[in-house]
Ligand code: ARG
């Protein structure tokens with residue numbers, strides 16, 4: 136009999152200790168069978184002279200068949216999580232540890248370790264999944280050279296590195312680059328490949344493949360092109376080349392995250408690689424391009440140089456997100472991309488940073504590391520890299536990166552090592568800058584202005600609110616990009632980066648004729664909340680004249696927000712000036728359509744709820760929803776003459792998923808969504824039936840559903856796409872996301888009984904229960920039905936897949952914004968989850984932190 140589950144253990148950064156043993160090389164043999172896979176391992180260990188001790192191997196859910204040291208049986212201690220051999224029983228020189236274990240991929244519903252998805256074997260080892268494959272020091276600072284033999288009758292057998300031997304029922308792969316176990320991968324299945332080639336700058340000819348299930352071959356061309364562009368871009372921009380003879384990507388239907396950068400064998404959620412104009416939207420294409428780049432870029436930032444421990448996760452993730460963002464900007468439009476990044480940062484990271492789950496970009500402790508693959512680690516982590524670059528300049532940034540690659544290739548390193556490379560390359564002291572990694576919370580930046588005798592003075596004050604475990608914050612280094620616009624609308628001072636290091640600090644601009652209007656925080660140069668008193672006229676002025684696209688957009692957004700807040704609090708109808716300003720942007724042909732679409736987009740309901748809360752008002756979700764609908768109606772009526780014209784102007788010819796085409800379609804669809812409020816859905820229905828691409832088909836359907844129409848089209852869509860999983864995910868998600876608030880919980884519940892709903896597929900689960908909290912007024916509808924439903928679903932999913940269940944709990948992180956009734960209902964839901972016996976460590980940690 137085992138004891139009840141022990142209380143989950145907290146791991147601290149400060150407790151880091153080097154391993155007792157290093158790994159030199161690893162030979163693995165897999166005899167694949169759905170419930171009885173044998174894994175035979177032969178590992179050469181080298182004692183760590185600097186930290187001698189027992190051999191400690193991780194291992195979970197393994198059935199140990201046999202284990203030896205240098206061929207002999209030795210004493211070992213084996214429990215649910217470890218295999219340990221006392222130092223006294225080990226040679227004090229390199230030795231060979233051999234083990235045979237049995238595992239059951241078919242019953243692995245957690246999708247971590249080796250598991251099966253639609254008859255194919257695949258792996259997910261980051262962060263700590265390898266311990267479910269065999270006994271091993273499953274920590275990123277232990278790097279070994281892997282040789283893998285896969286035995287199976289399945290036709291395609293893949294692992295990391297280069298293929299060395301292929302025979303009847305087996306394949307052998309060898310990866311010459313030492314790597315931590317989290318980058319191990321294996322795939323076996325009945326797969327077909329979309330082939331490609333790439334020749335590196337130094338002449339290495341690389342075989343490329345995207346492996347998919349038969350039937351999906353026609354959805355690989357776009358991903359292959361994205362991969363080739365990424366390989367070229369990393370050579371041109373960072374001087375980084377690919378380093379194996381082959382690069383494989385595999386699409387898997389059941390996958391917890393987006394994708395995984397395993398060395399030479401990237402594994403993707405099929406939603407993040409398969410693309411066709413019939414089944415994927417422009418947003419899907421853009422995301423796929425970005426994720427393929429992200430995983431490819433990890434080959435240098437993550438694989439060749441990896442993390443010493445999991446607290447350093449942002450070392451690879453923040454940097455790699457920053458790299459994929461720059462790549463996407465280069466491929467498409469930097470202006471549009473930056474606005475999209477800020478939208479996502481505010482919606483996910485600011486939200487996280489302002490609630491009970493706030494944590495530093497480099498956390499100091501965790502219970503389950505999977506809970507720290509967060510917007511803070513990824514997106515705020517990327518913002519830090521962007522600030523560093525802005526502060527030191529492009530050239531110094533490249534110099535620092537080169538030094539980092541040169542100095543640490545083949546190592547597992549820390550944030551300190553990363554920053555040191557930039558200190559050494561530039562001679563700058565980055566110790567204050569390093570606070571960005573250790574202090575949680577979004578800084579508030581207050582600005583006041585004064586003007587006298589041709590001198591403009593900007594005075595800034597920064598402060599960061601307390602976050603869990605961090606009551607007091609020190610000032611951070613803020614790069615504040617500022618430009619000045621003269622009264623006639625011309626730019627009188629071009630963008631200049633002010634470097635703020637104090638709690639309060641003033642900066643002056645001299646020699647000005649008339650008082651200019653300052654454009655502050657251009658390009659969103661620091662991830663802060665800017666607090667600035669500004670009247671509507673000044674905002675409209677910058678919306679019309681700012682040369683910085685981000686600030687231009689920001690002014691439109693702030694006008695929209697003020698308009699909505701006035702509607703919510705005082706029922707004030709939208710001001711004519713605001714409506715006219717939007718009309719001016721909508722009809723300005725000199726502006727990029729994608730940009731115009733972004734200006735037309737209104738702040739989301741969750742964003743408004745936070746805005747009200749920050750202003751000391753308890754948000755009423757239904758009121759917020761109604762106000763937003765009212766404003767949509769006002770915009771539609773005010774723009775009624777312009778909408779049909781722009782709708783027609785934005786028609787695209789043959790579908791090309793590039794910046795130009797997608798920008799036009801984005802504007803066309805935002806226009807359509809307003810038009811639908813005026814024409815009873817006539818245009819939307821017409822577009823729905825004649826669209827030859829998913830962007831317009833789904834866009835038209837969304838416009839109809841948002842207007843309370845489209846029952847028939849929804850049914851037709853479901854009928855038409857019933858054999859396509861990824862499109863059906865959209866069908867599930869759209870109806871939940873756009874359900875009327877009073878119906879959202881019912882719609883989600885009914886869909887959870889649909890024959891095509893399954894908890895075993897994370898994409899399908901997220902389509903319904905990720906979309907539910909996305910419907911803000913629906914999720915928070917009076918009575919709390921949605922809270923209770925989500926809690927039930929999280930409890931049920933936890934038994935199968937703790938990682939994805941834990942992720943879903945984030946829906947509750949904002950609970951303290953709302954009124955006492957809603958807080959009580961959410962608390963009850965969270966406590967009900969926490970009280971469940973056998974609850975995973977993953978969900979336990981999340982719920983405990985959220986309850987605070
Ligand atoms: N390293 C992967 C990426 O950023 C994410 C893997 C996360 N997996 C996990 N189980 N938490 O592309």
Ligand code: ZN
Nearest residue numbers: 429433452455
């Ligand atoms: Zn990543």
